[in-house]
Amino acid sequence: MNAESPPTRQVGLVELFTGFLLIGMLGFGGIAASAQYVIVERNRWLDQREFVELFGVCSILPGGNFLNATVMLGDRYQGPLGSVVGLCALLLAPLLILIAIAKGYQAYAHLPDVEAAVAGSAAAAAGLIIGTSARMIRGLERSWASLFFGMLTFIAIGLLRVPLPWVVGLIVPASIAAALYRARRRAAHAKAKEGSAGE
Amino acid sequence: MSILVQLGLTFLGVAFFSIGGASALIPEFYRQVVAVRGWMSDADFAHMVALAQVAPGPNMLIVSLIGWRVAGIPGLLVSTAAIVGPPSLIAFGVGRALDRLKGANWLAAAKAGLAPVVVGLMMASGLVTAQAANISALPWLITAGSALFMYLARRNPLWVIAGGAVLGVAASRLGWM
Numbered sequence: 001m002n003a004e005s006p007p008t009r010q011v012g013l014v015e016l017f018t019g020f021l022l023i024g025m026l027g028f029g030g031i032a033a034s035a036q037y038v039i040v041e042r043n044r045w046l047d048q049r050e051f052v053e054l055f056g057v058c059s060i061l062p063g064g065n066f067l068n069a070t071v072m073l074g075d076r077y078q079g080p081l082g083s084v085v086g087l088c089a090l091l092l093a094p095l096l097i098l099i100a101i102a103k104g105y106q107a108y109a110h111l112p113d114v115e116a117a118v119a120g121s122a123a124a125a126a127g128l129i130i131g132t133s134a135r136m137i138r139g140l141e142r143s144w145a146s147l148f149f150g151m152l153t154f155i156a157i158g159l160l161r162v163p164l165p166w167v168v169g170l171i172v173p174a175s176i177a178a179a180l181y182r183a184r185r186r187a188a189h190a191k192a193k194e195g196s197a198g199e
Numbered sequence: 200m201s202i203l204v205q206l207g208l209t210f211l212g213v214a215f216f217s218i219g220g221a222s223a224l225i226p227e228f229y230r231q232v233v234a235v236r237g238w239m240s241d242a243d244f245a246h247m248v249a250l251a252q253v254a255p256g257p258n259m260l261i262v263s264l265i266g267w268r269v270a271g272i273p274g275l276l277v278s279t280a281a282i283v284g285p286p287s288l289i290a291f292g293v294g295r296a297l298d299r300l301k302g303a304n305w306l307a308a309a310k311a312g313l314a315p316v317v318v319g320l321m322m323a324s325g326l327v328t329a330q331a332a333n334i335s336a337l338p339w340l341i342t343a344g345s346a347l348f349m350y351l352a353r354r355n356p357l358w359v360i361a362g363g364a365v366l367g368v369a370a371s372r373l374g375w376m
Contacts, residue, residue, distance in 0.1 A: 027256045029355040060218075064221060066257055091256060091257075116372075119338060120338070120367015122331075123367070125345075129325035130326070130329070132349055167316070179312035180304075
């Protein structure tokens with residue numbers, strides 16, 4: 001799916017706006033679920049396969065996954081204006097709610113209970129991130145390269161507090177190069193097997 | 200240099216390296232906002248992380264919250280635009296070029312290469328947030344418990360955060376925290 005192939009139906013600016021607005025409003029705890037609901041089930045902008053593909057491409061680009069997907073999807077239907085409308089609609093409700101929460105926090109932060117609740121929430125949020133990434137380990141390719149680059153990143157960023165550009169500039173290309181190499185080797189092995197099997 | 204310009208430049212700088220999404224960028228946000236610029240304390244930063252998780256929408260909005268905290272609504276708008284701008288332009292270009300880039304091996308290798316790095320970044324994010332937030336032993340228990348819960352049972356993150364809030368209040372009332 002890309003912005004050049006003709007979409008299967010027309011989606012106007014208003015529909016884009018309301019769709020992304022809804023995704024933003026329903027996105028408590030994360031927008032993956034509300035995005036899936038609005039894009040695939042409710043508005044049928046993409047089918048499941050296209051949706052997964054879109055996320056796949058967006059996952060390798062800098063920036064928030066879904067923010068990138070919004071830009072691409074908006075462009076597909078209404079060009080650059082569609083991208084802008086999509087982004088603004090997506091962020092509108094969350095930003096307003098965020099400001100309300102922040103102002104409320106500011107107003108009541110001095111109360112000991114509120115302080116304790118936020119401190120507990122922060123501790124939990126940290127654990128949340130740790131737990132989620134631990135789950136993601138299961139989905140990783142089982143290779144020494146994965147282990148090496150993952151640990152290297154964790155040590156560099158988490159323990160040594162190296163600036164991010166170093167990691168992105170050095171570790172990412174190395175890891176991708178290693179992955180490409182592994183892929184080529186696997187392809188070569190598969191070909192060799194085919195060859196010998198035919199004899 | 201005006202604070203708005205500083206905010207903009209800081210987040211523009213991060214934007215170009217923003218792989219893995221907001222959760223992977225927390226260590227860099229921390230480094231810039233707390234360590235390098237001193238715009239807020241450890242605890243304040245950690246609280247921003249929690250508040251951003253509670254609010255709906257993309258987690259990248261933690262940047263908006265930081266901007267608001269540093270310079271009000273203008274700060275919020277500048278930071279948000281700065282962190283969203285460059286990646287959006289890149290995504291726009293890639294979206295249009297997708298047909299030409301259609302190399303299935305490329306995409307798979309890029310994903311396979313990025314995945315462990317992103318996981319490493321996220322683990323680091325959790326650690327950085329915990330270190331910024333937890334000033335005594337008990338919060339670490341909350342962190343560990345939340346991590347375990349999230350690892351074993353895949354629930355809406357809001358429950359975990361709510362649980363942390365309740366435990367925090369309980370612990371504080373009991374004098375444990």
